[in-house]
Amino acid sequence: NAGVTQTPKFQVLKTGQSMTLQCAQDMNHNSMYWYRQDPGMGLRLIYYSASEGTTDKGEVPNGYNVSRLNKREFSLRLESAAPSQTSVYFCASSERQGENTGELFFGEGSRLTVL
Amino acid sequence: AQSVTQPDIHITVSEGASLELRCNYSYGATPYLFWYVQSPGQGLQLLLKYFSGDTLVQGIKGFEAEFKRSQSSFNLRKPSVHWSDAAEYFCAVRPGFGNEKLTFGTGTRLTIIP
Numbered sequence A: 001n002a003g004v005t006q007t008p009k010f011q012v013l014k015t016g017q018s019m020t021l022q023c024a025q026d027m028n029h030n031s032m033y034w035y036r037q038d039p040g041m042g043l044r045l046i047y048y049s050a051s052e053g054t055t056d057k058g059e060v061p062n063g064y065n066v067s068r069l070n071k072r073e074f075s076l077r078l079e080s081a082a083p084s085q086t087s088v089y090f091c092a093s094s095e096r097q098g099e100n101t102g103e104l105f106f107g108e109g110s111r112l113t114v115l
Numbered sequence B: 001a002q003s004v005t006q007p008d009i010h011i012t013v014s015e016g017a018s019l020e021l022r023c024n025y026s027y028g029a030t031p032y033l034f035w036y037v038q039s040p041g042q043g044l045q046l047l048l049k050y051f052s053g054d055t056l057v058q059g060i061k062g063f064e065a066e067f068k069r070s071q072s073s074f075n076l077r078k079p080s081v082h083w084s085d086a087a088e089y090f091c092a093v094r095p096g097f098g099n100e101k102l103t104f105g106t107g108t109r110l111t112i113i114p
Helices: none
Strands: A004-007 A010-013 A019-025 A031-038 A042-049 A064-068 A074-078 A087-094 A110-114 B003-005 B010-014 B019-021 B024-026 B032-038 B044-050 B056-058 B064-068 B073-078 B087-094 B108-113
Touching: A004 A087, A010 A019, A019 A031, A019 A087, A019 A110, A031 A064, A031 A074, A042 A064, A042 A074, A074 A087, B003 B087, B010 B019, B019 B108, B024 B073, B032 B064, B032 B073, B044 B056, B044 B064, B044 B073, B073 B087
Parallel strands: A010 A110, B010 B108
Antiparallel strands: A004 A019, A019 A074, A031 A042, A031 A087, A064 A074, A087 A110, B003 B024, B019 B073, B032 B044, B032 B087, B056 B064, B064 B073, B087 B108
16 A cells, blocks of 8 residues: 655756656545655645645745646646755645545655755 | 744653643634654654544554643643654644645654663
8 A cells, every 4th residue: 555655755956957756646535735844844835736636835836836637646846946945845645524634644755955 | 824833843851751742823713733743764644633522632652632722732742752752743733624734833853762
């Protein structure tokens, strides 16, 4: 049972390069999220998708784009990477079940370094 | 907008001692509250959550948390810590039904000494 799978796990980019982080979940969840984690700042929401075909900005969306390809997959794209985007990125998913919603299931993270 | 404060960046406790990690939130109504744990190099795992009802909630690994509306707090406790509890702990808040945005605190790193 894979849960949430992120690729790649590690990536080094040069400033100005582009790349896409891939995320897939096999739990049939409607909602998916991208967070970044930086020391002393916790996790900050970049974008989320409440359902297939919808996306919405989170707290720190600048410099990123997302695509909800289908119910399983939610990708995060950096069009022109900057050193400030050096971070650990986490994809997560969750399911709505009336009011008892909210548990996020996380991938293992993707460590990105921008030189 | 909602916010979460974890005032302790790093806590060190002895194995077998009790533990309390503090969490305060800022939100007008009663939000949905969560505690997550992150082991080194891993993603986050849910420890427990509070939506409504009994203000003392039990979670996995022997953890519990108490919601105190008057103090806007949701502190995490464990009566006796184990070396395997060494990790980083995050409190999180979601405004409520229909709002998908989960806001995390900055985390508390827990070190266990023998």
